[in-house]
Amino acid sequence: MKLKEDYNIILITLDGLRKDKIELCPTLKSLIDESVYFSKMITVSPYTLASLHAIFSGMYPSKNGVNAYYNMFKFKKNEIVTLPELLQKNGYYTCCDIISDIIIPSKGFDERNIFDEKTVDFTKRHTNLINKLAKKKFFLFLHYTEPHKHLVDEVIQKYKNKNDDKYYKSIKENNTRYESYLPALDRYVSAILNTLKDLSLFNKTIIIFHADHGTSVGEKMGEKFYGVFVYDYTINVFSVIKIPNVPPKHIDYQCRTIDLYPTIVDLVGMDLKQLDKKMQGKTLSPFLSEKEKNDREVFVETGGLYGPWPSPEKHNVFCVRTKNKKLIYNDTPQTWEFYNLINDPFEHDNKFDENIPEILEMKKRLVYYLKENKIHTNLIH
Amino acid sequence: MINYVDDQRKSITISANLFDEIKNRIKNPINGFSSIEEYVDYVLEEVLFEKEDSSVSDEEKQKIQDELKKLGYI
Numbered sequence: 001m002k003l004k005e006d007y008n009i010i011l012i013t014l015d016g017l018r019k020d021k022i023e024l025c026p027t028l029k030s031l032i033d034e035s036v037y038f039s040k041m042i043t044v045s046p047y048t049l050a051s052l053h054a055i056f057s058g059m060y061p062s063k064n065g066v067n068a069y070y071n072m073f074k075f076k077k078n079e080i081v082t083l084p085e086l087l088q089k090n091g092y093y094t095c096c097d098i099i100s101d102i103i104i105p106s107k108g109f110d111e112r113n114i115f116d117e118k119t120v121d122f123t124k125r126h127t128n129l130i131n132k133l134a135k136k137k138f139f140l141f142l143h144y145t146e147p148h149k150h151l152v153d154e155v156i157q158k159y160k161n162k163n164d165d166k167y168y169k170s171i172k173e174n175n176t177r178y179e180s181y182l183p184a185l186d187r188y189v190s191a192i193l194n195t196l197k198d199l200s201l202f203n204k205t206i207i208i209f210h211a212d213h214g215t216s217v218g219e220k221m222g223e224k225f226y227g228v229f230v231y232d233y234t235i236n237v238f239s240v241i242k243i244p245n246v247p248p249k250h251i252d253y254q255c256r257t258i259d260l261y262p263t264i265v266d267l268v269g270m271d272l273k274q275l276d277k278k279m280q281g282k283t284l285s286p287f288l289s290e291k292e293k294n295d296r297e298v299f300v301e302t303g304g305l306y307g308p309w310p311s312p313e314k315h316n317v318f319c320v321r322t323k324n325k326k327l328i329y330n331d332t333p334q335t336w337e338f339y340n341l342i343n344d345p346f347e348h349d350n351k352f353d354e355n356i357p358e359i360l361e362m363k364k365r366l367v368y369y370l371k372e373n374k375i376h377t378n379l380i381h
Numbered sequence: 382m383i384n385y386v387d388d389q390r391k392s393i394t395i396s397a398n399l400f401d402e403i404k405n406r407i408k409n410p411i412n413g414f415s416s417i418e419e420y421v422d423y424v425l426e427e428v429l430f431e432k433e434d435s436s437v438s439d440e441e442k443q444k445i446q447d448e449l450k451k452l453g454y455i
């Protein structure tokens with residue numbers, strides 16, 4: 001699908017927003033009803049640093065270099081053309097407002113702004129930015145981290161050196177705490193949309209709201225927030241894309257966050273031949289035209305800062321997710337998990353048995369991704 | 382001794398024991414290797430390049446720690 005107009009693009013990361021909490025965000029929910037909504041967008045890595053580098057490169061973490069917390073400076077900047085870089089080359093003024101210089105690749109921005117999470121007023125700051133850009137053809141990336149700010153104070157720091165049990169026994173309390181972040185988030189979404197309408201930009205802008213990863217509320221022992229495991233509460237996220245003059249559509253096929261970059265390029269009518277041949281993401285446009293009607297298989301990789309087997313230097317937890325099945329390989333303890341996500345959506349009942357042909361096939365797929373991305377594990381030797 | 386197969390590939394010899402061990406390992410289809418050469422390439426890449434990639438200077442380590450602290454993770 002190629003649009004004729006020169007639309008602006010706003011990409012907004014709602015950091016850590018769980019998909020199952022959208023119900024509590026009325027403005028975001030309304031926007032979904034008038035947008036193209038990808039309800040099963042799987043993040044290829046469930047923590048911001050790796051997730052956003054993958055989106056901005058269209059490549060899995062181990063392909064783009066940022067494949068561990070400690071590899072935050074290892075983005076292959078000399079080899080990869082980033083999304084803003086390509087848009088900039090095609091006449092866009094590119095701007096971002098981010099929590100830290102290391103959270104996305106630094107290439108391709110005319111203007112990079114960094115906020116102080118402790119003092120920032122996101123609504124004021126981001127609506128001001130939109131006002132400032134109103135007369136340009138622009139790409140704007142906004143990072144909304146209000147839930148992250150609370151999570152740092154109320155979970156990460158609070159439980160850092162204490163007995164974890166209390167956290168995992170308090171799921172109801174954790175849920176309530178998490179839900180208390182949502183009204184502010186929804187007001188923020190509303191303010192952004194109203195600003196675009198006030199400036200007559202709403203119908204001239206492709207607006208994307210998405211989550212970079214979900215957030216644990218204590219479902220699985222060992223993960224207090226995200227980045228440790230690859231269970232659905234952190235990897236199964238969403239993207240809402242409001243495209244002017246395109247009717248709303250819910251797309252329930254499984255997609256990957258690395259597909260966003262080529263999709264944006266495609267939507268604004270740029271030639272897809274400009275994309276890097278090594279790019280692993282593929283445009284999602286065929287889902288809009290219904291030329292594609294299959295779930296895309298996803299590979300996910302992570303390595304936690306904390307948890308039962310922390311691995312900040314190297315990813316050590318991997319999975320392959322098909323439409324309804326998931327195979328997980330934990331490289332440090334060298335354990336396997338297999339879940340049927342239809343019967344067991346919360347991934348409680350590990351059915352791994354390598355004598356089952358279906359599991360064997362998925363194991364082969366996982367090895368394929370490990371090899372394709374040159375990820376060395378204990379699995380193969 | 383090195384034998385030059387073409388511009389992209391060159392041949393060397395390895396011990397018969399290693400050869401047999403690799404041959405045995407790649408029999409397992411789960412490993413996804415179609416040849417001994419592919420296996421050797423894979424393992425050598427790990428030895429040669431992964432360690433190189435993962436080397437972090439003390440200065441860089443400090444920067445990483447500072448960033449993680451700023452983000453509230455440590």
